[in-house]
């Protein structure tokens with residue numbers, strides 16, 4: 001019932017079911033009943049702001065032609081976590097510089113490494129990749145790379161492009177790298193921004209991993225980072241998405257998953273080379 005005893009609306013079961021089915025089908029994200037109150041607390045102002053009197057009215061509206069995709073994306077934003085940090089799961093970056101990159105440069109005639117950060121959130125992951133590669137380039141100047149970063153949320157992509165963060169976020173970035181790659185915000189000393197010459201080295205794209213095609217070339221990528229994204233998907237959807245990644249990787253290319261994710265029990269042409277690092281066979 002939508003009785004606003006304390007002035008806030010309650011979401012009826014049917015409205016929640018419609019929303020959660022849509023979110024799972026279109027975005028792969030599961031929305032358990034426990035997320036209902038979270039949705040209510042976040043959407044309350046939105047519903048009232050639109051002058052509506054119930055969630056039923058709101059849900060009817062966002063699925064109608066009158067509404068824009070932006071309203072649905074707003075709901076998706078509320079139910080997904082964008083938690084991330086610089087140098088998260090640092091062993092992955094260590095593996096890149098200590099094991100993968102020396103071999104890559106030795107074995108390949110070409111030096112153009114292609115990396116995709118899928119589910120990049122607010123940019124800390126692609127910027128960590130950028131800093132890692134730039135540091136490596138100091139001793140290996142012939143290394144060239146291209147970095148693509150994508151997310152389903154337009155809002156987080158905008159933050160990533162802007163590349164500005166609270167200074168506390170820099171705690172996980174080695175001090176010398178902070179000096180090299182970031183500058184203090186002129187107006188707010190508690191904020192730092194990635195320097196423009198580095199910000200522009202990352203290309204951003206809006207990609208829903210649930211879509212059949214990502215608009216990327218087959219067998220073209222050397223590395224895909226998709227960490228802490230698939231964990232919210234059902235197992236069979238995870239497998240379908242990883243299979244699409246396999247088609248985009250070159251033979252020998254690497255897939256990095258988050259530390260609590262695994263491909264155990266999936267039928268995929270990948271072999272594990274490190275915990276949560278998988279190599280495409282071929």
Ligand SMILES: C[S@@+](CC[C@H](N)C(=O)[O-])C[C@H]1O[C@@H](n2cnc3c(N)ncnc32)[C@H](O)[C@@H]1O
Nearest residue numbers: 027081082083084119121152208209227228229
């Ligand atoms: C927890 S963050 C992970 C960020 C980063 N990869 C890391 O490990 O720190 C998960 C990100 O996945 C994105 N995401 C969720 N479902 C998605 C989908 N269907 N397609 C693309 N991105 C999605 C979310 O918007 C969110 O920014």
